Amino acid sequence: MRTTALAGFSLLALAACSSTPKAPPAAPAPVSTAQQAVVMLASASGSRVSGKLTLAPMGDGVHISGEVGGLAPNGQFGFHVHEKGDCSAVDATSAGGHFNPVASAHGRAGGATHHAGDMDNIVADAGGVARVNVHLRGVTLGGGAANDIAGRAMIVHADPDDYHSQPAGNAGARVACGTIKVTQ
Numbered sequence: 001m002r003t004t005a006l007a008g009f010s011l012l013a014l015a016a017c018s019s020t021p022k023a024p025p026a027a028p029a030p031v032s033t034a035q036q037a038v039v040m041l042a043s044a045s046g047s048r049v050s051g052k053l054t055l056a057p058m059g060d061g062v063h064i065s066g067e068v069g070g071l072a073p074n075g076q077f078g079f080h081v082h083e084k085g086d087c088s089a090v091d092a093t094s095a096g097g098h099f100n101p102v103a104s105a106h107g108r109a110g111g112a113t114h115h116a117g118d119m120d121n122i123v124a125d126a127g128g129v130a131r132v133n134v135h136l137r138g139v140t141l142g143g144g145a146a147n148d149i150a151g152r153a154m155i156v157h158a159d160p161d162d163y164h165s166q167p168a169g170n171a172g173a174r175v176a177c178g179t180i181k182v183t184q
Contacts, residue, residue: 039178073127078159099115116139117149
């Protein structure tokens with residue numbers, strides 16, 4: 001009996017001495033290391049669409065501004081970041097699918113479910129020029145994190161994104177493509 005009591009006491013003492021392991025500190029959120037990037041959009045799929053965009057880190061993402069010309073007047077056009085910075089194919093399919101580092105379904109930016117590269121459609125004026133002023137949340141510019149868009153491609157599509165068709169919003173042909181190139 002004395003052995004049983006001693007064993008019980010030893011187990012109780014060991015339990016009292018053990019401590020719950022602490023969770024490691026949370027890793028800091030990825031941050032942009034670049035200050036600016038540019039995208040020179042060149043025509044694809046036989047279009048005449050081209051443009052220049054400037055990207056800069058801002059708050060919880062990257063701000064994109066610039067102009068895209070050669071579009072159908074008063075139209076809406078799908079506009080996305082794609083996974084590969086390769087615009088070498090005539091139809092820009094070399095840029096791969098939408099940038100989607102967390103394997104989410106396609107949707108509208110700001111919605112509960114969407115690709116990291118999903119953005120709202122751009123809208124052309126009567127002269128066929130779209131003035132871009134977009135804030136892409138949840139991505140970084142430079143630094144190599146999973147959500148880094150530096151070195152990837154930006155694509156303008158022939159049709160508007162419907163924000164729900166899978167996997168890419170039924171936005172049609174890729175009419176312009178450019179690689180996100182860090183300049184600072």
